[in-house]
Amino acid sequence: MYILLNLLLAVFLKQATTESIPSLQTGKSLSVTQESEWSYFQLILNSPSKVYIRVSLKILQKPDTSEPVLSIGHDLPSFSSGGLSVNADMIDYDGWFTQCGYHSLIFQSSSISSSSVTYIGISNYNYEKGQISYKISIEEDDYILCPQDCNSRGVCVSLNVCECQNGYIGVGCESQATEITQNNLYSLNAPCQGVNYAYINRQKVSDDALKFYFGWTKYSGRLFWDYKGRGVAELPSPRNYFYQVLLPDYNYSLKVDLDVKMMSNMIYMALYNDLNCTSENFNLYVKLSGSSLEENDILVYVLPTLGVLLFIIVVILGVMYYKHRRHRKRSIGLSLTKINEKFPLVQYSEVSSKTSDKNCAICLDEFLENSLVRKLYCNHIFHDHCIKRWLKMSKICYICKQDCAGSPEELLDVTQEKEIYARPNTVRTYRDEAAQPVEILSPDA
Secondary structure (H helix, E strand, O other): OHHHHHHHHHHHHHHHHHHOOOEEEOOOEEEEEEOOOEEEEEEEOOOOOOOEEEEEEEEEEOOOOOOOEEEEEOOOOEEOOOOOOEEOOEEEHHHHHHOOOEEEEEEEHHHOOOOOOEEEEEEOOOHHHOOEEEEEEEEEEOOOOOHHHHHHOEEEEEOOEEEEOOOEEOOOOOEEEEEOOEOOEEEEEEOOOEEEEEEEEHHHOOOOEEEEEEEEOOOOEEEEEEEOOOOOOOOOEOOEOOEEEEEOOOOOEEEEEEEHHHOOOEEEEEEEEOOOOOOOOEEEEEEEEOOOOOHHHHHHHHHHHHHHHHHHHHHHHHHHHHHHHHHHHHHOOOOHHHHHHHOOEEEHHHHHHHOOOOEOOOOOOEOOOOOEEEEOOOOOEEEHHHHHHHHHHOOEOOOOOOEOOOOHHHHHHHHHHHHHHHOOOEEEEOOOOOOOOEEEEOOOO
């Protein structure tokens, strides 16, 4: 009697739960914010329905440590006791393993019974760490469908199978990757908390037994690889891999034997930089060959980098030297001998009638009749002690900035030329380079 009551109670609770589940019809999409461990939808097909159905989930926001699992079943999908395994008819483990932010399940509409209810389940295993936001869509088509339509980087060759272009891998060709060919050296770079993919096309490898040679400079990382079709996910990751290599701090090289006879036509590698990194990139040098990773191979990448840095340093030093020379040339003044030769010492009373200067522009003191002064070529007058200190540091006049290093004739030519150009209604012409300028006044002058 007790067992019968428990069964009736379970049936009643399930019926009450399923009646409150919202429905989602093909051709529709819905944006959802999920705070609980599970969210459910009833899958409603159009009548008549098309041949193929695609249920897709695009993650909009989630905690770093959380990734949902998309599943479909005739019963409500649920976690199995004590683990991450999901009880459902169809499960997208690929999106959960690779954490690519996109999940999809593609199937034929004939696999869905019209007489029974089909449920879509989205699980958030780490729901205690924060909510997730996503957009769920249901599409149908009479032509074969692939995840994200292969992202325009490949061709959908069969149901849920993309044939990706060179340089792209993943169920939807969503990840860019480096192709590793035999006897060539490659440099893989993974940012902090990031991943970099590479792949080997088995059909391009001539040897059945090859060796991987790895070299790196500093910091630590993890390298995973897998081959197509082995696991439940397409790409290797910390949750899904055939082989793992730990790359500890400051090691230099490592050899891994690889028997490629047992593997399919595609071998995938994933370099993760997620071990105690801060903001540094992790650089890994890879060679697939029967010979070892020589030090010269590493220099192929290191020397060009050092060469570029050295060139930049030389350019910077050259610019700094040029500016220093230019500044030094400008700042060096006249010697005391040159000052005495060019600008003899006189009393102010001897030159006061030929100038309008009443004060020294350097010290601002008024000139006295017996003040010892020096008159520059530009006719500016200064105290002897003031202008000597100035001309020892600079070759130009303190007031008008005229060059004091040349002769009076040179200064006169420059001054006259400036005056001619400054006159209004005046045109300046030359017959040839040696001719003197001719002033032609316009009629209204």
